Amino acid sequence: MKRLLTSLGYRAVAAGLRIPDFAAARAFHQQARTMQLIRTLDINLVLDVGANRGFWSQHLRMSGYRGQIVSFEPIAGNTGAIEAKRKGDPCWLAMRCALGAEDGAADFNVVLSGAADETVLSSFLAIRNQNARTTIEQVEVKRLESLWPLLSGLVPDPRIFLKMDTQGFDPQVIAGAGAVLDHVRLLQSEISVEPLYDGMTHYTDALLGYEALGFRLMDLFVVNRTADGGVLEYDCLMARP
Template sequence: MSIESVKRWFWIKRTVNKVRKRPKQPPEKLAAVIKDHKIDLVLDVGANVGQTGEMLREIGYKGRIVSFEPLPSAHAELTAKAATDALWTVAPRVAIGDSVGTATIYESEASDVSSLLPANEDMYKAFRKTNVVGEAETPVATLDSLYDDYAKPGDRVYLKIDTQGFEKKVLIGASETLKKVTGLQVELSLLPLYDGETTYLELLQMIHALDFQPYILTETTFSADLRRQLQIDAIFFRD
């Protein structure tokens, strides 16, 4: 076997037997569009343990960040991580949806795939760490009900939504907020991964109807077991 064949075999073994999850947004692209649109407030819905906040600081964003996260363990880690950043606020533990109330969040072995929706068979096939290791009751609020607690008139707002199948409900509960948003980032599933999830086409139609234009599309999750792309991140701005 040639050296090149050996290298290729190891590459296949390393990548094809795993789900590839969430590479960073191309930093020069995201940094440029955030700067061009003069964003000064990022609403991070589904913050998990603060990956988006960290990435924003890495690419040079110096404005305010407000993070929302419902999972108790992730919220605690997120709060600790943001504590040293005066412009990074973590809201009290809450899930963002289309109504105000309470719900159960299913905590997966990998906390970033935890969801208010049960994972379906394809998700379990694609990502073994979907296995549920606990459940927690969480408050639920709409973004519209919380917006004025964190935003000021004149803010240039970038809204990031990564809620593992709950994206449509977040958008429905943000009908007034979305009128004030300049940039929007949404994780889109190319096939349903959670029971009741709305996939990419309907969400794209909703976002298009709000006059957002696509700026960046980025691969996030590919499943070698299913031999297909599962999700992408889509970034939109109003021109």
Template sequence: MPTLHRKLLGLLPRIGVRVLDLGSGAAVVYRRGERTRVPVGPRADLVLRGTAGAWKDVALGDSGARLLLDEKAAAADERRFQVAAAAYLCGQHVAALLERCEVNCVFDVGANSGQYGRQLRRLGYRGRIVSFEPTAEAFGKLQKAAEGDPEWWVHRIGLGREDATQSINVGWNTMNSLLQPSDYGKDRYKRFAKSRTEDIEIRRLDGMMDKALAGITDPRPYLKMDTQGYDLEVFAGAGERVAAFVGMQSEVATLRLYEGSPRMAESIAVYEGSGFEITGMYPVSREPATGRVVEFDCVMVRADAVPRSG
């Protein structure tokens, strides 16, 4: 015998209401446009507007996680798909690392408009964030992003090897740099054709740490750097106090976008020489024509800083 639920679902189309029956007492009721049910594992379904197309439910190894993939769209721009997937995985990895290493202060160097800080909050990190952004326009956006968050501190300065005043190239959106673009960079990005400069304050990282960590019992800081070719200069400015960081993250380049910037092997050798070891490498950008990776996000940790369970 049909249940009352089933009888009601059968009546709805007569009054112009469409029904997509999901079984087990669940249904989607709608008036306009088609809906398609895509099974996602044994206990979940995805309801899409229109036809299902080429959606596929892909198991991610034996992790228990599954990927719902539009195969046609992914194949149409494989490069963009790979970079987007890497950005997601990097964020998840960093969030897990911060929790496992009991990080209570993240130094966000090259904060731009606060993208990294917002991502940390979305991923569940509730400790202190100290962001450094030297350019006027980006810093204004960073201030707004941090409003209402008492544990997100912002400073309008850049970090480097020495305390100084320098000119930075601006007008390149997220790619503002203290360095000039390389010939390769000019060929790749039209934004480098036009620029203006802005005078900024540069400070050493070791001179900022006491203020940033004030009030934290047993500080366990993490260093994130994204300074468009200037990360090694920031790192050098930490001096001997770099040993205080339990982990770090740096954008390392396989292809130089800026004159005088270090290649990936040089950067990683410096970080490893200071006791950090790689936990993840995630492509940030890839060359459209060849697929070559231009830059990676390199995530690293001090093995002896990871709390042992049990």
């Protein structure tokens, strides 16, 4: 059967037929790979930075992770959605703040998109799409290292999965992590091939930076593509022992 399917697949390619590319299948593959690494590295504390409305952490729970989660999200409406999702889950906390290189407050560009006014494109950086509907909120910014006294008390011997989806601000999150990075075993970062925002780090520079910290690339997952099929962004999964 495997040989037959392989033969049919190559014949379809040779005939120029379009092979179905299901978004749901890609998402499940990424989730399965992520869970495999969480188990292998014995992760017991997940930091969901740029949590938006909490779907990523909710899916992590649905995939079998039962350890501690802390979601960081600066937009008030989104933190309300996270609170609703984590209700009854004592091992999932939510903090209404952004993470960055310095403690303080900063202007945050809230970008509304789609009929449901999604805010997934919101960022501290200016979006290059001039037609984007943008408002500005001042939000609290905390260094991850400043929160370590709280976070380190949540689990014994923290083994951290640092997931970042901050629309170009991931390097600032790392800059404020300090000694907390010593406890990070698994890292996910959204890296940009073609920048959506002013001042975004190029994906090759981002990968080199993470490698310099001792992380090894485990997988790349396409997040978005251009109209002609080029890659806009990847999620990179990186690990270290």
